[in-house]
Amino acid sequence: TVDRYLSTQTPIWWVEVIDKPVTSPIGCLWLGNAIDQVEGDQVTHIFLLYVSPPHRRLGIGSALVTHAENWAKARGDRQIGLQVFVSNQPALNLYHKLGFQSESMLMVKSLRI
Template identity: 55%
Template structure:
């Protein structure tokens, strides 16, 4: 499928569980390199299914087969104010060498089209407060904070 010049979008399958876990761990390790994220295997096991679609971005070159440089994993959430189901971005990841090329923005727009097509009235996501680049991107795309998730370590 045409995606961006030099890249193609490929639909994932439930057989991509190990690769999805690898990409999820990459995402978290970039922000928190000192931590162990083995528990993400449970998250993927619990939430990844045919109802939570996954897409891979690959380099559009016949010499480079099956080596994704980005991914988008979508799921479902329930708006706690309205009670309505809506799409939720579980994971969006772009490899460092492929950032600032429009991949993340294009993936978010793709996710929004997918959500609208199935009748959702909004898209949700979670972003770590330390991830200023992602926050800037989401704000540029029209996303805004709805609540604060607060923790107190002890």
């Protein structure tokens, strides 16, 4: 339900530029709960990590992931995960640099005629 995803258990952080008029956030981090598909433990899942294009490659994404890791550790989680499109090479590069590894593969099949 909406209440489940918009609760203190699934926090959202917005990133704004300090000392500049706020027109819109430049980044966002949304965390939530997932179940480890192998061990069955609760883990933190990054639902959304976004940095606007003009602010990428400035360390904001890395800082947001570090914040997510600290939040997960404070909860006692032993793992953090996320999903990323295989075509999103910049994100893949960031996640690999930060120590994430591929563990599963989502497969799809088009049913369009």
